[in-house]
Amino acid sequence: xxxxxxxxxxxxxxxxxxxxxxxxxxxxxxxxxxxxxxxxxxxxxxxxxxxxxxxxxxxxxxxxxxxxxxxxxxxxxxxxxxxxxxxxxxxxxxxxxxxxxxxxxxxxxxxxxxxxxxxxxxxxxxxxxxxxxxxxxxxxxxxxxxxxxxxxxxxxxxxxxxxxxxxxxxxxxxxxxxxxxxxxxxxxxxxxxxxxxxxxxxxxxxxxxxxxxxxxxxxxxxxxxxxxxxxxxxxxxxxxxxxxxxxxxxxxxxxxxxxxxxxxxxxxxxxxxxxxxxxxxxxxxxxxxxxxxxxxxxxxxxxxxxxxxxxxxxxxxx
Amino acid sequence: xxxxxxxxxxxxxxxxxxxxxxxxxxxxxxxxxxxxxxxxxxxxxxxxxxxxxxxxxxxxxxxxxxxxxxxxxxxxxxxxxxxxxxxxxxxxxxxxxxxxxxxxxxxxxxxxxxxxxxxxxxxxxx
Numbered sequence: 001x002x003x004x005x006x007x008x009x010x011x012x013x014x015x016x017x018x019x020x021x022x023x024x025x026x027x028x029x030x031x032x033x034x035x036x037x038x039x040x041x042x043x044x045x046x047x048x049x050x051x052x053x054x055x056x057x058x059x060x061x062x063x064x065x066x067x068x069x070x071x072x073x074x075x076x077x078x079x080x081x082x083x084x085x086x087x088x089x090x091x092x093x094x095x096x097x098x099x100x101x102x103x104x105x106x107x108x109x110x111x112x113x114x115x116x117x118x119x120x121x122x123x124x125x126x127x128x129x130x131x132x133x134x135x136x137x138x139x140x141x142x143x144x145x146x147x148x149x150x151x152x153x154x155x156x157x158x159x160x161x162x163x164x165x166x167x168x169x170x171x172x173x174x175x176x177x178x179x180x181x182x183x184x185x186x187x188x189x190x191x192x193x194x195x196x197x198x199x200x201x202x203x204x205x206x207x208x209x210x211x212x213x214x215x216x217x218x219x220x221x222x223x224x225x226x227x228x229x230x231x232x233x234x235x236x237x238x239x240x241x242x243x244x245x246x247x248x249x250x251x252x253x254x255x256x257x258x259x260x261x262x263x264x265x266x267x268x269x270x271x272x273x274x275x276x277x278x279x280x281x282x283x284x285x286x287x288x289x290x291x292x293x294x295x296x297x298x299x300x301x302x303x304x305x306x307x308x309x310x311x312x313x314x315x316x317x318x
Numbered sequence: 319x320x321x322x323x324x325x326x327x328x329x330x331x332x333x334x335x336x337x338x339x340x341x342x343x344x345x346x347x348x349x350x351x352x353x354x355x356x357x358x359x360x361x362x363x364x365x366x367x368x369x370x371x372x373x374x375x376x377x378x379x380x381x382x383x384x385x386x387x388x389x390x391x392x393x394x395x396x397x398x399x400x401x402x403x404x405x406x407x408x409x410x411x412x413x414x415x416x417x418x419x420x421x422x423x424x425x426x427x428x429x430x431x432x433x434x435x436x437x438x439x440x441x442x443x444x
Contacts (some may be wrong), residue, residue, distance in 0.1 A: 037344075149443075188432040215435075233339050238384075238388075239388040239391065239392065240384045240385075240388040240391060241391075242352065242391075243391050243392055243394075243395045243397050245351065245352050245353055246353045246355050246356060246391065246394065246395050246399075247353065247354060247355060247374045248354075248356065248376075248379050248380075248387060248391060249354060249356050249357075249372075249379065249380070250379070250380060251391075252352055252354045254350075255352050277329065297346075
């Protein structure tokens with residue numbers, strides 16, 4: 001490489017002076033190139049290479065490309081250097097520039113040193129994408145050894161903007177590293193979230209709401225009956241109506257009314273509570289707006305009633 | 319899971335409310351057999367001659383004031399639960415009569431001079 005340096009330097013001069021692609025980028029490209037050149041002379045390749053790349057982006061000249069490839073080669077980025085030497089060969093051949101031989105020599109010399117990264121994708125997926133260092137790998141490249149700069153690389157499997165798997169692979173010069181990925185297994189491990197949807201208010205939900213409302217109204221009616229029972233009970237308890245369960249005919253009537261109202265209030269109340277319980281259960285259990293759909297869960301309502309008391313149980317997978 | 323967490327307190331509330339509700343009749347104490355004093359008294363053999371006993375006594379009780387009715391009921395419970403004593407309560411106000419009658423016990427005794435008697439379907443003071 002030491003022999004090549006003066007030659008490259010000479011070529012840089014001629015390349016850098018060639019016509020820029022756009023006049024308004026010329027100054028910036030030239031400034032970047034000169035800075036990179038100075039850094040190269042100081043062997044500060046890690047700083048020089050990005051400036052050569054930036055200059056080449058603004059002004060795609062052969063000289064800048066050759067310097068960029070040379071810089072990357074010095075930096076040990078053999079895959080990038082190999083690619084840029086190749087690009088330089090094409091550019092030189094198109095332009096009829098005799099520096100194509102120089103670029104070809106360098107490119108071919110790097111072939112044996114190229115580190116390869118092979119992504120073995122067991123089951124391609126329509127929804128998952130594979131990226132290497134943030135750059136998407138086309139499915140056609142799956143299983144193909146891809147030249148990669150030595151060192152660590154990050155391979156990610158993404159669904160949209162979500163990273164599902166992230167693997168780090170280290171590749172070395174002259175070696176091929178393979179990374180196997182089973183996209184089906186990855187997708188199975190991280191299934192896509194159920195699509196949110198604008199579910200219309202389900203009949204179950206509406207029915208539950210209505211039933212709960214009717215139940216609440218029935219409970220209020222029961223409360224009214226119970227109040228009537230209390231009023232009549234108070235009248236029946238007066239000493240001119242009943243004494244020790246012995247009553248005047250009027251007392252008997254009042255006491256019977258109290259009992260009738262209390263019994264009616266009891267059963268109406270139980271009915272109201274059952275309706276409200278079932279209604280609220282249906283309302284809560286049924287899928288709501290913007291909720292993910294789920295299989296209908298059977299809700300079992302059972303009640304028990306004993307003299308003087310009662311109960312209700314609602315069971316179901318919610 | 320969220321639905322379950324929301325449902326459980328609601329269910330507990332409903333069960334408690336149901337238990338309370340179901341106990342209303344018992345809590346109010348309106349259960350148990352009640353006895354109709356007039357009906358039971360009129361069943362007694364001594365009062366069988368009284369014409370339209372039940373209706374007549376009911377009418378007299380209803381038209382009495384609260385204090386009189388309370389006193390009569392209190393005495394009935396204390397003394398007249400047995401048929402043998404039924405005439406005693408019949409001759410008390412307000413079930414006794416000052417005018418029409420069918421038996422002596424039906425007539426109110428207004429003085430200590432003696433008991434009133436029923437003569438020609440009319441009460442006669444001694």
